[in-house]
Amino acid sequence: MTWWSRRFLEALDGLGLGGYRGSGQRSARAGHVLSLSVSTSLVTALVRDSGPDPHRTRIAVKAFESADWARIEQELASQAVFAAKLLAGELPADLEGVFTKLGLSLFPRTLREITMDCSCPGWEVPCRHLAAACQVLADSFDADPFTYLAWRGRTREDLLDRLRALRIHAADRETGPPTLADQLDSFWGERTEVAVTGGATAPVLDQLDPMGSVTDLLRPAYRAMTSRPRAEGGQ
Secondary structure, three states: OOHHHHHHHHHHHHOOOOOOHHHHHHHHHOOOEEEEEEEOOEEEEEEOOOOOOOEEEEEEEOOOOHHHHHHHHHHHHHOHHHHHHHHOOOOOOOHHHHHHHOOOOOOOOOOOOEEEEEOOOOOOOOOHHHHHHHHHHHHHHHHOOHHHHHHOOOOHHHHHHHHHHHHHHHHHHHHOOOOHHHHHHHHHHOOOOOOOOOOOOOOHHHHOOOOOHHHHHHHHHHHHHHOOOOOHHHO
């Protein structure tokens, strides 16, 4: 069991939602949870019992708002260790501290942040069906830690894309725009050389990009320069 699945179950215990933990675990291990689906804020699961029809369970958690996720992502991107581990598919062990620093809680702290219900006739919350669903949910966090973050409002793809973009933006700000000195080699390497010889070659201005009326003004001067007789000795 990984730290995030263990912390999730501990959070449920702390909220008094750890009832039927043992029977729920046995039921989960016996394969009584037929399906489990995780989406933003909501987990739904079908859990088999002694009757012919499975019970439908729901576990809802309060997702973080977009503004909160923007702060979380900015904080994660600003710390190279967190960004590197997340981009490598890992949840850093001290990730919970990042949320705490921002005044948020990675795991539910109050009953206002999480609710459960089941279609069975029992009145306990959680009932054994919900307990089994919670156990399978914790197992899914072990298989893919980003499942928990998706439940709280940010999928793996969205989170990693935003972290990459923030890291690239930060790197661009650190290096700054290229200076003229940085571009001198490429600038001079791309210059166009035009041979100027007296009389035989077309005017230089005709070989360059059109310059409008400026070309017409300079043309007489170029003609005068290229029509001068060359001095003896090729000077």
